[in-house]
Amino acid sequence: MADTEKRKLSRRSLFKGFAGITGAVGAVAALANSATKADTPISTYSSPSMHHDAHTQMGVVGDVGTQNFDPTRFLTDFDYGEVSKTAGGQTVREYTVVAEDVEIEIAPGIFFPAWTYNGTVPGPTIRCTEGDFIRIHFTNTGSHPHTIHFHGIHPGNMDGVFEIVHPGDDFTYEFTAAPYGLHLYHCHSVPLKRHIHKGLYGTFIIDPKDGGRPMVKEKRNIKEMVMVMNGFDTNFDGDNEVYAVNTVAFHYQRHQIKLRLNEPVRVYLVNVTEFDPINSFHLHGELYEVYRTGTTLTPHDYTDTITLCQGERHILEFSFKYPGKYMFHAHQSEFAELGWMGLFDVIDEEAPIA
Numbered sequence: 516m517a518d519t520e521k522r523k524l525s526r527r528s529l530f531k532g533f534a535g536i537t538g539a540v541g542a543v544a545a546l547a548n549s550a551t552k553a554d555t556p557i558s559t560y561s562s563p564s565m566h567h568d569a570h571t572q573m574g575v576v577g578d579v580g581t582q583n584f585d586p587t588r589f590l591t592d593f594d595y596g597e598v599s600k601t602a603g604g605q606t607v608r609e610y611t612v613v614a615e616d617v618e619i620e621i622a623p624g625i626f627f628p629a630w631t632y633n634g635t636v637p638g639p640t641i642r643c644t645e646g647d648f649i650r651i652h653f654t655n656t657g658s659h660p661h662t663i664h665f666h667g668i669h670p671g672n673m674d675g676v677f678e679i680v681h682p683g684d685d686f687t688y689e690f691t692a693a694p695y696g697l698h699l700y701h702c703h704s705v706p707l708k709r710h711i712h713k714g715l716y717g718t719f720i721i722d723p724k725d726g727g728r729p730m731v732k733e734k735r736n737i738k739e740m741v742m743v744m745n746g747f748d749t750n751f752d753g754d755n756e757v758y759a760v761n762t763v764a765f766h767y768q769r770h771q772i773k774l775r776l777n778e779p780v781r782v783y784l785v786n787v788t789e790f791d792p793i794n795s796f797h798l799h800g801e802l803y804e805v806y807r808t809g810t811t812l813t814p815h816d817y818t819d820t821i822t823l824c825q826g827e828r829h830i831l832e833f834s835f836k837y838p839g840k841y842m843f844h845a846h847q848s849e850f851a852e853l854g855w856m857g858l859f860d861v862i863d864e865e866a867p868i869a
């Protein structure tokens with residue numbers, strides 16, 4: 516079979532797995548064709564109600580365990596590090612990052628042999644303020660040589676490119692955080708796309724000095740969340756079979772993100788999808804303001820669909836004017852159908868959030 520035919524087949528068989536009535540069969544077909552656990556019982560993923568849903572809904576049957584990684588918690592899980600001060604008064608933030616090989620679950624019953632920072636994909640969201648002194652204690656307990664390459668301004672020997680950290684070794688990255696914005700970090704060992712795609716990436720937020728970014732419109736608490744758009748090549752054919760924000764396919768469809776009416780929302784949107792050159796974020800029922808790379812406090816666009824190349828990231832701000840359920844998803848329909856889809860559940864301001 517030609518390579519291209521194989522790719523089409525594997526993508527289609529997984530899509531069947533997510534699309535309803537053929538769920539169990541499709542999922543197993545995908546499992547047989549990929550580096551996943553084939554011993555998971557089929558019955559876990561089938562349900563009588565799926566016969567009715569088969570042609571009307573995207574999604575998965577069953578759920579992914581959240582004991583090791585909970586995408587809902589990850590949205591707002593910011594790591595500010597261990598804080599101290601230098602004699603001169605500069606804030607110092609220290610982080611410990613360990614590269615380790617961990618098998619992760621990316622859709623019900625579909626496991627991926629990941630390389631991780633601190634055991635999760637994405638790694639921790641590292642957050643600081645412009646001008647802070649950052650110290651990252653990096654240890655590689657994985658099976659391959661890795662590094663941490665931070666986006667942003669820093670000396671060449673802190674760039675995580677030439678100082679390869681071999682299994683069992685460690686390295687300390689030190690630099691002053693600049694400029695403020697939405698950045699990312701990832702492994703820079705070769706082959707680069709494999710090291711990134713295996714899961715070695717995370718979000719790096721540098722807040723502006725003097726109180727951070729302004730609230731949206733009125734001065735109210737803003738709901739912030741990190742969304743990392745990623746994909747997984749489960750059978751190593753150079754194509755992604757599963758897409759998501761924050762790793763777990765359809766997680767925010769099954770566990771909808773609750774918002775209040777008119778509540779200001781800020782999404783830190785990062786694209787680390789490998790193999791596909793672009794990804795996108797489309798919002799239903801509203802438009803959002805876009806702060807390109809987060810390096811400005813003035814929006815440069817007002818839209819409902821934005822396209823990001825690999826490594827690109829933007830801050831989005833919006834609030835909903837009407838209650839209801841609103842989809843957000845990649846506007847590449849295939850990505851949405853293979854897992855990159857979620858829902859905001861907007862409730863009336865006065866009602867309690869469950």
Ligand SMILES: [Cu+2]
Binds near residue numbers: 661711
């Ligand atoms: Cu690596």
